[in-house]
Amino acid sequence: MSLLEVAGVSVSFDGFKAINNLSFEIGEAELRAIIGPNGAGKTTFMDIVTGKTRPDEGQVLWGETSTSLLRLSESQIARAGVGRKFQRPTVFEDQSVEDNLLLALKKNRSPFGVLAFKKSTDDADAITKLADEIGLGDQLTRKAGELSHGQKQWLEIGMLLAQDPQLLLVDEPAAGMTLAEREHTTDILKKAAGTRAVVVVEHDMEFVRRLDCKVTVLHEGSVLAEGSLDHVTQNQDVIDVYLGR
Ligand SMILES: Nc1ncnc2c1ncn2[C@@H]1O[C@H](COP(=O)(O)OP(=O)(O)OP(=O)(O)O)[C@@H](O)[C@H]1O
Numbered sequence: 001m002s003l004l005e006v007a008g009v010s011v012s013f014d015g016f017k018a019i020n021n022l023s024f025e026i027g028e029a030e031l032r033a034i035i036g037p038n039g040a041g042k043t044t045f046m047d048i049v050t051g052k053t054r055p056d057e058g059q060v061l062w063g064e065t066s067t068s069l070l071r072l073s074e075s076q077i078a079r080a081g082v083g084r085k086f087q088r089p090t091v092f093e094d095q096s097v098e099d100n101l102l103l104a105l106k107k108n109r110s111p112f113g114v115l116a117f118k119k120s121t122d123d124a125d126a127i128t129k130l131a132d133e134i135g136l137g138d139q140l141t142r143k144a145g146e147l148s149h150g151q152k153q154w155l156e157i158g159m160l161l162a163q164d165p166q167l168l169l170v171d172e173p174a175a176g177m178t179l180a181e182r183e184h185t186t187d188i189l190k191k192a193a194g195t196r197a198v199v200v201v202e203h204d205m206e207f208v209r210r211l212d213c214k215v216t217v218l219h220e221g222s223v224l225a226e227g228s229l230d231h232v233t234q235n236q237d238v239i240d241v242y243l244g245r
Pocket of ligand 1: 045
């Protein structure tokens with residue numbers, strides 16, 4: 001069953017079709033990589049799913065009930081279970097790793113959670129579990145600002161996981177990371193995709209290979225090819241517009 005269905009979606013900016021009759025589906029607990037040349041529409045696709053950009057045509061359907069996301073505001077979409085990780089990490093640098101995770105957990109529950117900054121036993125357990133999941137179990141008391149770039153990215157992924165999204169959209173997670181950091185990021189994303197859908201937009205083909213998942217290639221706002229990485233990288237159209245450049 002699909003969790004997200006994008007059907008016949010188009011959007012133009014000043015007459016230029018950034019997304020052109022785009023259709024594809026994401027399953028409930030799957031890891032999907034989206035690749036494609038610059039300007040292919042990858043960011044615009046994420047903007048549409050999260051409600052930041054409204055398409056001119058088409059449908060974006062969500063969950064078992066096929067709810068139209070186009071009728072929901074950005075915050076309603078986030079509450080419905082769509083999380084988004086932008087390229088640059090946005091953690092609270094002056095707060096500890098633990099407090100960053102706590103803030104993210106509290107945010108999930110009430111708009112005043114950030115004010116009532118108190119940790120319950122359940123929170124402590126959840127923080128330990130999240131920190132282990134992102135490999136920062138031994139960094140809980142460190143200030144987020146002292147972490148490496150990679151660790152900050154993992155912390156932000158942990159903060160998004162604290163919201164328990166059903167779909168996590170991740171924009172170029174490998175950018176600026178060392179090889180070891182990229183490998184650890186692969187592990188985090190693969191594990192996260194065991195219980196939710198994770199969609200990764202990425203240019204780094206080695207990273208995509210390590211994700212070992214279905215790949216959707218976008219070009220000029222449409223799906224050019226879809227399948228395993230080996231399948232799409234042998235596609236002549238993909239070679240012509242993306243890989244061969
Ligand atoms: N708000 C906007 N106004 C005008 N044009 C836009 C806007 N947003 C995107 N575009 C254009 O739409 C096209 C698709 O852009 P998009 O950022 O979605 O591509 P992308 O696949 O994410 O590219 P990259 O790999 O470079 O991030 C580009 O030509 C871009 O210039």
